[in-house]
Amino acid sequence: MYELEYSMPSSVNDAVAEIKKSSEAKYLAGGMTLIPTLKARLSSADMLVDLKGANLSNVSVSSSEIVIGSMTRHCDVASSSEVLSSLPALAKLAGGIGDHMVRNCGTIGGSLANNDPAACYPSAVLALDATIITNERAITAEDFFVGMFETALNENEIITEVKFPIPEKASYIKFPNPASRYAMVGVFIAKKANGVAVAVTGAGENGVFRCSEIENALNSSFNVGSIDNVEISPDGLNNAIHASGSYRANLIKEMAKRALNEMI
Amino acid sequence: MEISITINGKEVKANIKANTLLSTFIRENLNLTGTHVGCDTSQCGACAIHLNGDAVKSCAILAAQADGAEITTIEGIANGDELHPMQQAFHENHGLQCGYCTPGMVMSSIKLVENNPNISEEEIRKGLEGNICRCTGYHNIVKSIKQAATEMGG
Ligand SMILES: Cc1cc2nc3c(=O)[nH]c(=O)nc-3n(C[C@H](O)[C@H](O)[C@H](O)COP(=O)(O)OP(=O)(O)OC[C@H]3O[C@@H](n4cnc5c(N)ncnc54)[C@H](O)[C@@H]3O)c2cc1C
Ligand code: FES
Ligand code: FES
Numbered sequence: 001m002y003e004l005e006y007s008m009p010s011s012v013n014d015a016v017a018e019i020k021k022s023s024e025a026k027y028l029a030g031g032m033t034l035i036p037t038l039k040a041r042l043s044s045a046d047m048l049v050d051l052k053g054a055n056l057s058n059v060s061v062s063s064s065e066i067v068i069g070s071m072t073r074h075c076d077v078a079s080s081s082e083v084l085s086s087l088p089a090l091a092k093l094a095g096g097i098g099d100h101m102v103r104n105c106g107t108i109g110g111s112l113a114n115n116d117p118a119a120c121y122p123s124a125v126l127a128l129d130a131t132i133i134t135n136e137r138a139i140t141a142e143d144f145f146v147g148m149f150e151t152a153l154n155e156n157e158i159i160t161e162v163k164f165p166i167p168e169k170a171s172y173i174k175f176p177n178p179a180s181r182y183a184m185v186g187v188f189i190a191k192k193a194n195g196v197a198v199a200v201t202g203a204g205e206n207g208v209f210r211c212s213e214i215e216n217a218l219n220s221s222f223n224v225g226s227i228d229n230v231e232i233s234p235d236g237l238n239n240a241i242h243a244s245g246s247y248r249a250n251l252i253k254e255m256a257k258r259a260l261n262e263m264i
Numbered sequence: 265m266e267i268s269i270t271i272n273g274k275e276v277k278a279n280i281k282a283n284t285l286l287s288t289f290i291r292e293n294l295n296l297t298g299t300h301v302g303c304d305t306s307q308c309g310a311c312a313i314h315l316n317g318d319a320v321k322s323c324a325i326l327a328a329q330a331d332g333a334e335i336t337t338i339e340g341i342a343n344g345d346e347l348h349p350m351q352q353a354f355h356e357n358h359g360l361q362c363g364y365c366t367p368g369m370v371m372s373s374i375k376l377v378e379n380n381p382n383i384s385e386e387e388i389r390k391g392l393e394g395n396i397c398r399c400t401g402y403h404n405i406v407k408s409i410k411q412a413a414t415e416m417g418g
Contacts, residue, residue, distance in 0.1 A: 005265075035324045036304075036305065039304065039324075050328075050329060100375070100391060100394065101320050104318040104319060105320055180307065
């Protein structure tokens with residue numbers, strides 16, 4: 001790792017002031033992506049501004065939405081009684097990220113800011129139409145994910161919380177890569193008042209996407225059989241060493257069926 | 265920068281470079297070489313320690329992030345000459361071969377059991393997703409953890 005400085009400001013405003021001191025500074029959340037990439041010199045920073053002190057790890061719930069602070073760790077989302085009772089699929093998703101040691105550090109804000117194409121949270125955010133709240137504005141899920149490792153965040157912008165509308169029902173299933181536990185393909189299905197949303201992570205060349213083929217099938221008939229008749233094209237799917245595009249296309253259907261099975 | 269950490273019950277103060285990994289600090293500054301480093305990719309779990317009561321991978325954390333924290337390493341779990349039940353169970357069940365993964369296995373599984381005293385075999389196997397062993401085939405590791413869980417009060 002290159003040499004750098006470290007600071008831990010005690011508010012969001014102080015963190016923004018701190019990061020502006022250098023053009024090469026980066027925010028640090030759980031460090032589960034950032035520290036390994038700095039170690040491998042895949043990225044560099046001359047200063048890390050740790051958000052741990054900025055008071056961003058509250059979870060609150062109302063009848064219509066759950067609000068999760070960006071520094072809430074995966075383990076805390078997985079075990080939150082609020083999340084477990086109003087949106088259990090999200091608790092399950094968080095409890096399946098990496099392993100228990102990764103979950104003890106990694107955060108929802110870090111995961112979303114990173115937008116790894118195989119990360120789990122983006123599928124929930126997109127399927128549930130969650131809103132990303134930052135120190136500057138509110139960003140819709142649709143606008144937030146721009147491409148592989150790319151988001152709508154401006155330089156120095158901090159995710160402060162994520163607002164999830166509570167659906168009627170939801171479910172997430174992933175086919176984990178056996179070594180990393182990231183999703184080879186992960187499917188999040190949400191049944192909402194205005195219809196069914198299906199978001200797929202791990203498969204797309206540009207990261208998470210909505211799968212309109214399965215959405216249409218489920219909106220006309222909400223059962224596992226209707227997924228069988230869907231054709232998923234391998235075009236635009238990740239063709240990489242761990243799995244081909246057509247294998248992933250098949251996994252999308254299979255994971256969608258398993259997710260649906262948990263809902264009905 | 266100056267940091268102060270309580271490690272295995274003892275407070276240490278040190279002046280470190282901010283890019284020092286916690287695993288490096290533990291091994292090289294404190295000479296506590298029981299914490300191993302087995303990979304570059306944060307996947308093997310050989311470096312597992314307890315940080316403020318949670319099992320974490322010390323190779324993916326900066327020592328600076330642990331300023332003010334309480335840390336336990338594999339050196340800190342025995343009670344004098346009496347091994348921790350998890351260490352004793354690994355010993356009795358041949359839960360190790362080369363021993364490289366073992367400190368991480370022990371530190372990780374202590375927390376798996378503490379957080380779930382009646383842990384099942386399936387939960388143990390799933391819980392060890394972040395700890396890789398290239399020798400044992402895991403069978404005796406799982407057996408060790410099962411025995412320790414009984415002794416730890418499950
Ligand atoms: C072994 C292993 C297995 C994993 N498996 C999975 C998995 O199965 N599924 C999965 O989804 N993920 C997985 N991950 C990734 C894990 O979830 C990370 O925790 C996550 O991607 C990054 O979150 P973090 O809090 O650690 O962020 P960091 O690594 O600290 O930061 C990541 C990036 O986000 C920026 N950032 C962080 N917080 C904010 C914020 N609030 N506002 C703006 N920018 C911010 C940082 O500057 C940095 O660029 C795994 C990681 C490891 C090491
Ligand atoms: S050395 Fe830390 S996970 Fe491998
Ligand atoms: S005993 Fe050799 S790596 Fe596990």
